[in-house]
Amino acid sequence: MILPNLRKQLSVFAAPLAGISDTAYRFLAKHFGADYAFTEMVSAEGLVRNNHRTIDMLKKYQGEDAVGCQLFGSKPEVIAAAAEVVEAHGFDSIDLNCGCPVHKVVKKNGGAGLLKNLPLLETIIATTVKKVNIPLSLKIRSGWDDNHLNFLEVGKVAEGAGAAFICLHARTQSDKFKPESHWEHIAQLRETVSIPVIGNGGIRCAEDAINLMHQTGCDAVMVARASFGNPFIFREIKSLLADGWLTAPAGNEERVAICLEHVRLLVERFGEERAIRRSRKLLGWYCRRITSRAKIDQRLFRLNTFAEVEGYLNELLATIQENAA
Numbered sequence: 451m452i453l454p455n456l457r458k459q460l461s462v463f464a465a466p467l468a469g470i471s472d473t474a475y476r477f478l479a480k481h482f483g484a485d486y487a488f489t490e491m492v493s494a495e496g497l498v499r500n501n502h503r504t505i506d507m508l509k510k511y512q513g514e515d516a517v518g519c520q521l522f523g524s525k526p527e528v529i530a531a532a533a534e535v536v537e538a539h540g541f542d543s544i545d546l547n548c549g550c551p552v553h554k555v556v557k558k559n560g561g562a563g564l565l566k567n568l569p570l571l572e573t574i575i576a577t578t579v580k581k582v583n584i585p586l587s588l589k590i591r592s593g594w595d596d597n598h599l600n601f602l603e604v605g606k607v608a609e610g611a612g613a614a615f616i617c618l619h620a621r622t623q624s625d626k627f628k629p630e631s632h633w634e635h636i637a638q639l640r641e642t643v644s645i646p647v648i649g650n651g652g653i654r655c656a657e658d659a660i661n662l663m664h665q666t667g668c669d670a671v672m673v674a675r676a677s678f679g680n681p682f683i684f685r686e687i688k689s690l691l692a693d694g695w696l697t698a699p700a701g702n703e704e705r706v707a708i709c710l711e712h713v714r715l716l717v718e719r720f721g722e723e724r725a726i727r728r729s730r731k732l733l734g735w736y737c738r739r740i741t742s743r744a745k746i747d748q749r750l751f752r753l754n755t756f757a758e759v760e761g762y763l764n765e766l767l768a769t770i771q772e773n774a775a
């Protein structure tokens with residue numbers, strides 16, 4: 451798919467991920483081949499109230515392009531006003547979160563709650579697209595639960611109200627993150643609307659991404675959890691798409707180097723203390739792809755400085771290399 455303001459082919463999207471898809475994650479995702487990325491979900495209310503922590507979430511890395519800002523909320527005038535703030539910060543698109551299953555968000559009609567109120571959803575989209583010049587997309591789930599699968603209706607409402615594209619996470623709100631994802635919903639949505647459809651849910655490896663495209667005819671794919679500690683998946687998908695074969699998987703040295711680079715980028719963005727706190731789960735993900743869970747010791751979760759992280763990773767790599775020799 452091609453967005454009018456970007457004029458480049460977009461096939462592989464990095465997902466909006468709360469607590470994860472910050473500037474460091476997005477930089478590495480795009481470095482390894484993601485064509486487009488999103489911020490984590492940002493509160494429209496927080497932006498409009500000028501809350502400094504929320505405004506801080508709009509930071510981009512130097513030279514960043516091909517990036518959308520995802521908003522959550524449920525009040526049309528607030529989302530439209532927040533969209534203006536996002537546009538003024540130079541984002542390429544705005545995405546409306548219609549999939550978050552978290553009670554705190556849903557009880558205020560936000561996230562997946564919007565799937566239950568299509569007149570409200572239509573008003574939000576129509577009000578927002580009038581206020582900004584950049585495209586508005588929707589990220590939806592298949593429906594609230596198996597008895598309320600309304601992704602086709604939501605797609606038609608979105609298209610009619612002026613959404614530029616739609617991403618379908620092919621699970622319901624009540625599915626949360628169940629293993630199986632209903633790719634047939636993505637195929638049905640692709641048949642039903644004329645705007646581009648991005649398929650999401652259950653991509654575990656590069657081959658899955660290609661299968662999702664082939665099975666559904668979706669215009670692009672979106673990767674979420676398979677990229678945790680593994681930005682290399684974007685390179686693998688792009689090579690499979692372009693050449694029909696997989697590049698060699700990342701080796702341990704590259705994994706350690708990129709893990710460290712990820713932490714360094716976080717330090718640059720958030721300062722050392724906050725960055726290291728934010729890094730802990732991330733380090734676990736990278737390390738688990740290098741060695742067995744049993745070999746990752748408790749020290750990993752007690753690291754406090756960048757130097758300690760570097761020391762830990764170098765030691766881990768040296769041990770693995772010794773064992774392999």
Ligand SMILES: Cc1cc2nc3c(=O)[nH]c(=O)nc-3n(C[C@H](O)[C@H](O)[C@H](O)COP(=O)(O)O)c2cc1C
Pocket residue numbers: 465466467468469470490491520547548549550589619650651652653672673674675676
């Ligand atoms: C830790 C975590 C945070 C997430 N944060 C967001 C978010 O901020 N906005 C959003 O639309 N979806 C969010 N999601 C959902 C993902 O974007 C994606 O739709 C979902 O994980 C399914 O894709 P997957 O099966 O490839 O992981 C989140 C998922 C996880 C696991």
